[in-house]
Amino acid sequence: MQSALYMRLFIVIMLFSPVLSNANVASEFGVNSGYTQNLIKDSSDIDDSYYTMSEKLRYHPLSFVEFNLLGEYTHYDSITGLSNFLGGGGFTLIPTKADADIALHISGNFNTQRYREAFKGFNNNNADVSVGIQSKFGSWVHHRAGFLLNSTSYLDSKRFDQKSYEIFVGINVVCPWENSLDLEVGHGGLKYNSIREDIFGVLPNPGEDELNDTMFVERNINSFYISPKVSRPLGTKTGINIAFTRRYFADTDIGYVFGSSNENLSPWASLWEGNSITSTVKTFLIPTFIATSGIGYWEKRYLKTLEKDQYYLNQAEARVDYQSRFFLKLQRPFSMRSGYFIEPSIYMEYTNNESSKDLYDYSDWSISLGIVFKK
Amino acid sequence: MNLPGKLPVILTAILFMTPLMMSIALAGTSENQENSFVDLDGDGFNDNAIDNNADGIPDDPNEQIDTVPSDDSSESTGFVNFDAGFSNSQVTPHTNSEKFARLSFTTRALGTNRGGFGAGDDFGPGNGIGIGAISAGGCSGGVCRP
Numbered sequence: 001m002q003s004a005l006y007m008r009l010f011i012v013i014m015l016f017s018p019v020l021s022n023a024n025v026a027s028e029f030g031v032n033s034g035y036t037q038n039l040i041k042d043s044s045d046i047d048d049s050y051y052t053m054s055e056k057l058r059y060h061p062l063s064f065v066e067f068n069l070l071g072e073y074t075h076y077d078s079i080t081g082l083s084n085f086l087g088g089g090g091f092t093l094i095p096t097k098a099d100a101d102i103a104l105h106i107s108g109n110f111n112t113q114r115y116r117e118a119f120k121g122f123n124n125n126n127a128d129v130s131v132g133i134q135s136k137f138g139s140w141v142h143h144r145a146g147f148l149l150n151s152t153s154y155l156d157s158k159r160f161d162q163k164s165y166e167i168f169v170g171i172n173v174v175c176p177w178e179n180s181l182d183l184e185v186g187h188g189g190l191k192y193n194s195i196r197e198d199i200f201g202v203l204p205n206p207g208e209d210e211l212n213d214t215m216f217v218e219r220n221i222n223s224f225y226i227s228p229k230v231s232r233p234l235g236t237k238t239g240i241n242i243a244f245t246r247r248y249f250a251d252t253d254i255g256y257v258f259g260s261s262n263e264n265l266s267p268w269a270s271l272w273e274g275n276s277i278t279s280t281v282k283t284f285l286i287p288t289f290i291a292t293s294g295i296g297y298w299e300k301r302y303l304k305t306l307e308k309d310q311y312y313l314n315q316a317e318a319r320v321d322y323q324s325r326f327f328l329k330l331q332r333p334f335s336m337r338s339g340y341f342i343e344p345s346i347y348m349e350y351t352n353n354e355s356s357k358d359l360y361d362y363s364d365w366s367i368s369l370g371i372v373f374k375k
Numbered sequence: 376m377n378l379p380g381k382l383p384v385i386l387t388a389i390l391f392m393t394p395l396m397m398s399i400a401l402a403g404t405s406e407n408q409e410n411s412f413v414d415l416d417g418d419g420f421n422d423n424a425i426d427n428n429a430d431g432i433p434d435d436p437n438e439q440i441d442t443v444p445s446d447d448s449s450e451s452t453g454f455v456n457f458d459a460g461f462s463n464s465q466v467t468p469h470t471n472s473e474k475f476a477r478l479s480f481t482t483r484a485l486g487t488n489r490g491g492f493g494a495g496d497d498f499g500p501g502n503g504i505g506i507g508a509i510s511a512g513g514c515s516g517g518v519c520r521p
Contacts, residue, residue: 239419
């Protein structure tokens with residue numbers, strides 16, 4: 001199966017090879033290898049090493065149109081079932097002039113992701129369409145607004161499918177002494193399948209193998225957020241930013257979902273309300289290198305979850321996590337006169353998570369080395 | 376603690392009205408907008424800094440840089456870096472890819488909205504390679520988005 005996937009990738013690239021020599025085509029190829037001390041991100045502390053190969057082609061038949069193709073394969077050494085192929089494509093239209101005061105951005109993307117047999121339940125298709133507009137008023141005020149539709153469908157079971165829409169507006173103001181203030185607010189609506197309380201209020205958790213679609217009912221989440229961000233240079237070669245985000249769910253009667261200890265693979269991993277504060281520093285003090293570092297703190301409250309070791313719905317509660325993270329990245333770009341661009345990089349990250357559920361008390365550190373080729 | 380439900384609506388109205396009022400106040404003023412400080416990508420650096428070789432490091436104005444040749448020469452490489460984040464306006468675009476990169480620069484603030492469902496934690500630049508690997512970010516619920 002693995003060789004068949006590689007062959008499909010090769011065929012796709014070869015089909016487009018006649019246009020690769022075209023000046024209106026840009027190509028990006030990357031290879032990354034890394035190690036993580038806690039792959040699943042829970043108290044199991046399972047470590048693993050991995051590598052990723054990625055190829056992206058961008059074709060510009062017109063100066064304001066882009067079509068792109070993406071193919072990517074990730075392999076995990078210990079939990080090999082998590083290895084997956086991701087493929088997809090999309091388009092982008094920017095039908096406004098570069099020197100105009102208003103810029104319009106329209107894009108659409110489709111991706112499909114396939115895991116190995118052990119994790120085939122996470123095979124999914126994802127599609128999104130977005131429209132954004134950006135305008136400037138003088139040289140120191142920029143305004144933006146956007147709208148996004150997204151659909152995620154899992155091929156094995158529809159009960160984890162999600163459909164959402166999002167709208168946001170933002171304003172960026174240049175203040176005295178090169179301080180920038182950026183403020184963004186947004187709203188999102190998401191449909192998902194909740195456990196039916198009239199069934200599981202009296203019956204125990206049957207386990208995943210006994211579930212069927214009649215045990216679920218569609219519910220909605222209404223999310224709102226506000227996020228101020230301040231940035232400024234420190235000298236001529238360093239920049240810093242601090243961002244705060246407050247997201248909350250307006251619905252007081254949110255439903256229930258089944259839990260999963262596969263943290264990053266959980267369909268509910270991104271559905272939380274709470275606060276976060278992050279800060280990032282970027283510097284060019286080391287000649288010819290780009291160094292970036294950041295810290296962050298999150299308070300997350302997830303949906304009410306019936307975990308695998310819980311049998312009755314009244315045991316389900318909203319998990320609350322308190323998470324701290326730190327990262328460091330070093331890049332060395334090489335821009336050649338021949339038109340090639342090569343950039344090796346090293347990336348390290350540390351995470352500490354304290355949760356109201358012991359299963360999600362964990363810490364994790366990871367390191368990866370990568371290199372990107374662009375033409 | 377939940378914020379009042381009407382607060383986002385009020386803030387949205389303020390955000391729409393503020394630029395209108397500022398545009399009225401700024402009407403008639405003339406500035407060299409290309410060289411003015413602006414930081415839409417929020418990294419703390421002036422997005423209008425010149426980066427002629429598109430390596431993501433702004434050119435030092437005090438140094439004689441051996442930059443990518445200008446459009447007056449026949450040696451233009453045609454390389455465009457969609458992730459550089461700085462203006463390289465000294466190089467006039469020739470190809471559709473170069474022109475599209477210049478247009479993309481004008482919409483750089485329209486990246487992932489910070490509090491959206493797909494934004495995840497929106498923290499850390501990853502290593503810029505792949506969106507399928509867990510540690511590279513951009514993945515949530517087994518779904519990886521570009």
